[in-house]
Structure formats: structure tokens, C-alpha cells
Amino acid sequence: MRCDTAGVIAGVRRAAEAVAAHRDELVDLDKAIGDGDHGENLKRGFGFVVDALDSSTFDTPGAVLKMVATTLISKVGGASGPLYGTAFLRAATLAGEAPEIDVVAALQAALGGIVDRGKAVVGDKTIVDALAPAVEAGLGGATLAGIADAADEGAASTVALVARKGRASYLGQRSAGHLDPGARSTAIMLRAFAGGGS
Amino acid sequence: MRCDTAGVIAGVRRAAEAVAAHRDELVDLDKAIGDGDHGENLKRGFGFVVDALDSSTFDTPGAVLKMVATTLISKVGGASGPLYGTAFLRAATLAGEAPEIDVVAALQAALGGIVDRGKAVVGDKTIVDALAPAVEAGLGGATLAGIADAADEGAASTVALVARKGRASYLGQRSAGHLDPGARSTAIMLRAFAGGGS
């Protein structure tokens, strides 16, 4: 599955819209087991991404992804800012100057970045729980929609988990029974990137 | 109408009980147009008065009244502490060493003390609105119950008034429509002194 510059831009715009549309949901999820800023931080960060897309031109998927990476790193803050930023940065590095990216390879690189930074494994109730199965599905030949389905399922699986990374880990057993906000935002972005609703 | 030492002690004890029983009502009245402490302050002060009655003996009405005066002055605080304290002090001074007091004259002296200290006139929505008509009724020959009735009516008349003295005066027009806590506590004490319910 390959994607050109226009495709990446369109996908990022849809992700930005989806994040904005789900701001309150993400805030509520983060209020339950975190500090309630996840939706706001991501919305703010993607707002700056959209501003940059509106005001500049980008020649390659790598340029778009790099802009997204540096914008998220510098504007989101919190745990998810450097994590998502690193994810996009690894994808950008992989993309290089090429006119198209391999979507699954990019997702795999993104996952690698998140794991390097955050040291989380599957089952820790984090972004990784949504992104890892999505990558696996992609490697197994799934469509974009199939990848988004896998992320949704992965996110849903976090409800039962006890958090062992991030702010939610302070809750211990009390973190169980709640959807992880980061896993959810990953699923929302992948669904939006795939072009569907959420 | 004359009253001996035992009568004064019994009357003061009834007043103390009545103040304690009406603590919450007085607090609520003071919350509406003041700072909500009138019932608590009076209850505390009369608590010390009862302690003194329990632990010491008093030979004259004047001695009892002087003890009440100094106790209220030193333990009640707020506007009503020095006002009621001065009231009892003037009554005590009038009583001197005599074995009995003239109740109406004592009330008149008390009123004089409150006016000297607080400079309020009838219609200012204060203690004076209850005590002045009570004194007037007494001078006109009313019984203790009749004096208490007059104080009740005087207190009731404060509902319509705009406060011009004390904390409630800060409310301006908004003080109208509320019973004045100090007028009410005067009526309660006079009713209790008279020996009836309230």
C-alpha cells in the first residue's frame, strides 16, 4: 500500500479533523485515568499542523511527515507529544525524499519510535496497544480499513488492562475498566487516515 | 416589677438556654444579611455565663448582671458582644448592691447603653428595634410577657427595614425583607426571661 504527497496531506487533514471532533471524548477518557488534557493537547497540536498545511507547500510525503513531527513535538507537550512526534519523525526518516511512502512500513517505523521513547510493551495500556496490532494487520496484508479495525480492537482491549506506563499507572488496579486515551487517539487517527468515519 | 437574685439567675439561665436552642436560627438570619456568626457567638458567650453561674455564687442581682456583662464583653466578640455587654453593665450599675432590681428600669438602662455604644435609632434595623418598644411597653405597665410581646413585634418590624447600622447596612436595599438577627436575639432573650416559650 503506497501513498503520495497529496494522499498523505489529505490523510493528515482527516486525522486533524477527527482529533478535533473527538476532543471532548479524549478529554473525558483522560480525565478518568489521567489529567484530562489529551484531547486538548492533540487538538492544539494538529491545529498548528493544519495551519502549516494551509500556509506552506510540501513536495514529498517525507516533508509533510517531518513537519507534523516537529509541530507535534514542539506544540503538544505531555507524554503524547514527544511520542507521536517521534513516531512521525521515524516515518519521515524512512520516507526520505521519495515521492511515495509505503504505509505499512511507515507505521512500523512509527511504532519503533514510540517503543524506543516510551519503553512500553503490548499490555501496558498505552498507544502501543492500538498501534502494534495495526502494524501486524498491515504486515499481514490488511487494507487501510482493516488496519484501522485492528487499531480499534487493540484500543478496545485496553479497557481491561491495568496501566503500567504513563500517568494512568499511578492508579494501579483503578486504571482497569477504562479505555486508554492514547490508544483511542491512535485508533481515531488511523481510522481517519483510512478515510472512514470512526 | 421587681426581681431578686434567684429570679435574675433563673432568667439568665433561661435566656442562655433559649439562645442555645435558637443558635441555628440566629446563624441563618445572620447569614442572610451578615456574616453568619451571631447565633454561634451568643451561644458561646452564654455558655461561659452558665459556667460561671454553676461555679460561683452571686449575692445580688447586680453581681449576676455584672458577671454577665464582663463575660459577654470578653467572650462574644462581634458587634453584639460589646453591645449586649454594655447593656448588662448599665443594668448592673443601676442595680448596685440592692437585693432586688426594677426590671423595667434595668431594661431602660440597658437600652441606654446600647444606644450610647452603637448610636442606632429606631428604624436602623438593629437590637434597638426590639429593645426600645419593649422598654416602652414596660414603662406603660405591661407584664413581662407583654414586654416580650412588644420585643417580638419590634423584631418583626425589622423585616421591612433597610439596615443603616452594623454589617447588614452594606447590603443597602438588599437588607430589606430579612429579620434582623440582633433584634431577634433580643426578643428571644426577653421571652425566655419572661419565662415563656418563644
Added chain:
Amino acid sequence: MKKIINRPDTVVVDSLRGLAAAHADLLRVIADPAQVLRADAPVRGKVALVSGGGSGHEPLHGGFVGPGMLDAACPGAVFTSPTPDQVHAAVTAVHGGAGVLLLVKNYTGDVLNFETAAELAAADGIDVRTVVIDDDVAVRDSTFTAGRRGVGGTVLLEKIVGAAAESGADLDTCERVARAVVAEVRSMGMALTAPTVPHVGSPSVELGADEMEVGIGIHGEPGRARTPLVGAEGIVTGLLDPILEDLPFAEGDDVLLFTNSMGGTPLLELYLAHGIAEDLLAARGIEVRRRLVGPYITSLEMQGVSLTLLRMTDELLEYWDAPVRTAALRWGC
């Protein structure tokens, strides 16, 4: 009622024990009748400053006891003026032979109780003067009321007169400086929420979710008006305009701007309000020479803010800058 207390009726004395433990170098506490005394009082030959009032306004007044400020503070029950025996005992304890100045906030209860204490102290042969502070412009018709309340200006009064006394000024001078401050200081406050007095157990007023009380006093007592909640610009303008009109303050005036939290308002919001006030004053050509920002005269956990403006002369500036060492205000040492 949610409070970190043992029992409502021991709150003040329990709190004073902690104050004493925290600041043994500055002050000592007498439990009964309650007084907070400067550790080295009486200071021989120095005019002694005594203030006090209901508790619940901390750090006022106990947090201002120490070199360069108060010699004694008399804490009453929460929101209740102290009693004459407290004030009389404090005056006696800190009198250093040069007379005593009582700084009293203008509330009927405070005035009456300090008045009684002053009579008692005068009977002991102590030269006692009283200055009543009444800086709250929210109270409009002072002739039809108990007069304006003493609010934020009290903090500035205690600091400035404290510096005068510390510098060796005599009682006449201290009294004159105090009256100068009272003449030149104006305040107004507002609240978003109401405080809960421990022995009352429920909030003093009911403020709706979208309401605020403008011109509120420091006891949660209602103010000029209950209005819909507006943004910070509107809030600050609504406090500053009446203050400016009242003295009035004019272009070219030098002022001290004191932005005070009523207790529950976070510093994040307080500094935000302060910034707006600075801008508004700059736009009017009024020069802010000194500023104080923080929770210094509070109303328990009430959320809200008050502004105080003091017109400064060189003399007041010098006293303001002089060293002060208390639990709540400290500089120069």
C-alpha cells in the same frame, strides 16, 4: 463541609499552635486570650502596633507580626472580631513605653471591641491611639451605613506604619503616617464562590454557577451587586473603575498596586488579573511604582480577587521599601 480541622470550635487555637511552631524565630502565641506577639516584644522605646480581627483572613494579621510590621495580632473566632480582653492583654504585653497604636478595620464589632480595650489600656496609663481603616469603595452611602469596610488597604497600612515604628518614629508620627495611608488608599473586591465558616458548616451566600458578587467584603458578605460572570478584563475593569473614581486617582499619580487573592483563587488567575490592572493603569498615565500580588487578606477558601491602590509619596515609598521580616511578608533581611 470539607475542611482540614479537628473541631470547629478549636480551629483558631489549633491553627495558632501551628503558626507558633512554624515561626518561633518571629513570634510567640498566647492561647488564652488568643494573641500573636512579636518574639522580642516588648521592644523598649518603640511604638507598638497592635491589630487584629476575625480569623479566616490569614495571613492577616498574625502573618504580619515581626520586625518592621506588627507587634501583636489579636485573632478573633472565624470572621468575628476579637474581644476586648485579648486586645487589652496584647497591648499590655507589647507596650514598650512609647505608646501603642491600634490599627482597626472598620466593622462595627471590631471598632466597638477595640474601643473597649483602648479604654481599659488607657486606664492603665498607656498612651493608646486608634486608627480605623475604611478603604472599601464598594460601600457607597457611608452615611447610611456603618461606613466603609476595612479591606486590602489594611495590609499596606500595617507594612508602612510598621516601618515607621521600626525606624523609631514617635506615636504622633506613626498616627500621622497611618492617617495618611488611610486617606490615600482605596480597594474593591469580588468573588466567584462563597467561603464556609467552620462553625456554620455551609457557604455564607449562594452564588449561582454563572454569577459573581462584585464589591464583596472579606466575610463573604454580599457586595454592590450580584452579576453574571464575565471575563477577566471585565472583572478587573469593574473593580478598578470605582477605585479610580473614588479618591480620585489621576494621570501622573504614583501608586502601589496590590492585587489580592481572596484565598481560593490560584496564582495563575491572580497574575492574569494583575497584568490587566497594570495595563489599565498604564493607559491612564498612572505610574505603578510598587506592586504586591498574592493572597494577603483572604476570606477562607473564597475564590475571588481584590484590587487596592495606594497613592504614594516619597515618605510612604521609603517606608514600603524598608526591611520587613514576618511570616507572610519579608524583604531586606
Added chain:
Amino acid sequence: MKKIINRPDTVVVDSLRGLAAAHADLLRVIADPAQVLRADAPVRGKVALVSGGGSGHEPLHGGFVGPGMLDAACPGAVFTSPTPDQVHAAVTAVHGGAGVLLLVKNYTGDVLNFETAAELAAADGIDVRTVVIDDDVAVRDSTFTAGRRGVGGTVLLEKIVGAAAESGADLDTCERVARAVVAEVRSMGMALTAPTVPHVGSPSVELGADEMEVGIGIHGEPGRARTPLVGAEGIVTGLLDPILEDLPFAEGDDVLLFTNSMGGTPLLELYLAHGIAEDLLAARGIEVRRRLVGPYITSLEMQGVSLTLLRMTDELLEYWDAPVRTAALRWGC
């Protein structure tokens, strides 16, 4: 939501403007990317201390910028760690040639963002070290969590390392002193109410009328347990016991006791809690050599209290007593 603000998304920068106006002698503010810098930075030849974190904990960290404490503070959005560009810019601005020490509270977001900034600064050739503070004993199973949170100990850390840097200590020494503080400091907090983040608009957790949250963090994040509200004795004991057991603190230890308000708790209650803590320590034969009482690391308007205990050595005592001049802590000058 009841707040004195203009708009939720400009709260931090609006507040920083007020901070700058109030304390121009101590600090200057850069709006974008947001930084609070010591007025005379960079101080040539001095190790520069940089801290930061989400806003809403004021006076932390901006109120601690000045001689004897921080060179720079990087305020993030409310309860959100600052971004690497802020920290990188601050490091660059205050670096005085003797290296930079980053003091970071242990939260995943803070650690990751400061880590990225440190990499950027190192790439510029600046010697940057990082010390992470994680003093919250409420977090028990640190291996199964993101580790203990940085809370009250942060204030003491910034004061003490600030004094070391001001005294001319080199980067190695500053780092060693910082690690010594981190090793010897423990904290725990509780709350009666939850804070409301401006851009969220409703309280972060729902606490019932008779409930309290014990072991709460400084973001209103839930703690060890939600329990029925108890009296002050029970509250203080419930915080102090886990702290004492943890290090552990023992009879004969010299300590600094820091009784901190989470923001909305009045000083009246705070001193009351402090007095209880002093008694409990005295009963255990632990000597309180220094104390700090006040709202120094807060969680917006959250009502609650935290206790911090630092075991003192002569070296730490000397640094604690050294002059400091910041908006929120000042003595000796």
C-alpha cells in the same frame, strides 16, 4: 467553570504577562516559546538551573526564578509538560558557560520533553545534566508504574541546588547536591476537592461530599485511595506515616518539614495541619530544624495539603539558609 480568565487557551500567556509586570526586577518573560528567565541571565560562570512543567502549580516554577534559585522556568499549558522548544530556548538563554542542570519532575511527559530538549542543547555543545525528582511515596509499585511522581520535594530541590549554583559550585557539585536532595526527600499529599483545568471546564475527579483522596498527585490525578473524610489528626497521620516509613526517617534525624497547600486550602487550616505534623515528629524524636508552610506547589484551586520531609545534613542546611530572592521565596536579601 468559575475562573478569572479571558479565554482558556490564552490563560498561561496572559498570566505570564502579569507575572512579568509584577516582578520586573527579578525576571523577564518570553511569550513564545514560553519561558520565565532570571532578569540578569545569563550569569557568566554560574551553573544555570532550568526547571519547568505544566502550569497550574504556581508559584512553581516561575515564582522561583531569581538569585539563589532558578535561572529559568518553562511553563507548559495547564497540567501539561512544556515542549522541547521551550526548554531548549531557555537553556540557550540562561547558559552562562558553566553548564546547565535540568530539574525535572518525574512524569512521562516531562521526562520525554526535557530529554528531547537536552539532546538539542547537547548538540549545541552545552553541558546539560538532568536530575529527575520522584519524591511521592503515594506511588508504591514504582516498577509497575511510570515511577514515583515529583511533588513537594521539587520546591526544596530548587531552593537548595539554587543556593549551590549561586555560591559558585560547579556542575558536578550541583548535580551531586541535587541527587542528595532527591535521595533524602519524601512527600505525600491529599485533597478534599478536585481542580478544574480551564480548557476542560469541569473538575478532574468527582469527590463526594464526605470523601477525600489520599496520595493524590498535583494534577488532581487519583491517588492511593479514596476514603471517608476524617479530621485533621487523621489526615496528617495518614500522610506522615507512609513518608516516615519510606526513607525511613528515624529518631535523631534532622529534617526540614514542608507543609504545602494544594492551592485552595486556607492558611488557617494549613497551619493547623502543620502544628499536628510538628507534634507527631517531636513524639518520634525527629528534630524539625527548618520549616516551610504555604502554597508553594499547587494544583490550581484544589483544596488539600501535602507534607514533605527532607533529611538535612549541614551542607543542605547551609544551602537552605542561603539568601534567595524570588517572587515566592525570599530571605536574606
